[in-house]
Amino acid sequence: MLFLHVGTHKTGTTALQTFLARQSEKLEPNGIHYLQSGRATSRGHHELAWAVREVKDADPTAWAKVRAELRSDPAQTQVMSSEAFWFCDPADVKAQLGGEMDIRVVMYLRR
Numbered sequence: 631m632l633f634l635h636v637g638t639h640k641t642g643t644t645a646l647q648t649f650l651a652r653q654s655e656k657l658e659p660n661g662i663h664y665l666q667s668g669r670a671t672s673r674g675h676h677e678l679a680w681a682v683r684e685v686k687d688a689d690p691t692a693w694a695k696v697r698a699e700l701r702s703d704p705a706q707t708q709v710m711s712s713e714a715f716w717f718c719d720p721a722d723v724k725a726q727l728g729g730e731m732d733i734r735v736v737m738y739l740r741r
Contacts, residue, residue, distance in 0.1 A: 631732045632700070634723070635711035641738035643713045647673035650709060663705035667695035679714030682722045693726040700731065 637643030650657070650664040651673040657664060668678040670689075678696060680688035700708055715723060720735075727733060 631706065631734060632708040632710065632727070633734050633736055634715065635709065635736045635738075636715040637711070637713050637738040638716050638740055639713055641713075641740045643711065643738065644673065647711050650711065658705065661706040662709060663703050663707065664709045664711075665696060665699055667699045668692050668710065674712040674714070675710045676712045676714045678710070678723075678726070679712050679718050682718045682726060683714075696726075697728065700727075 635643070635646065637646070651669075654664045665675065668675040670677055675696075677689055677692045681690060681692045696710075724733070
């Protein structure tokens with residue numbers, strides 16, 4: 631199962647990403663994997679959202695790396711997070727992930 635976290639700005643998204651990135655080694659034994667691919671040096675998976683939107687200088691291979699990581703890791707629960715997903719068409723993100731995985735979207739909104 632993949633949890634795709636989408637948070638609009640100022641909803642605690644960065645705090646959640648920081649926690650997941652810093653605690654990823656402690657989460658692994660509990661069956662939770664915070665994907666490394668697509669986040670390069672940042673805490674969030676912004677590179678993936680940029681690639682979907684075809685933003686200049688986005689890594690065109692980012693989604694292929696994510697798909698490979700999802701297939702290779704036996705963790706029961708996978709997690710991705712980026713506030714930049716807020717600006718993506720959900721159908722485009724789903725197309726990149728393929729149809730073989732149970733995807734749950736967690737979204738935080740703020741007025």
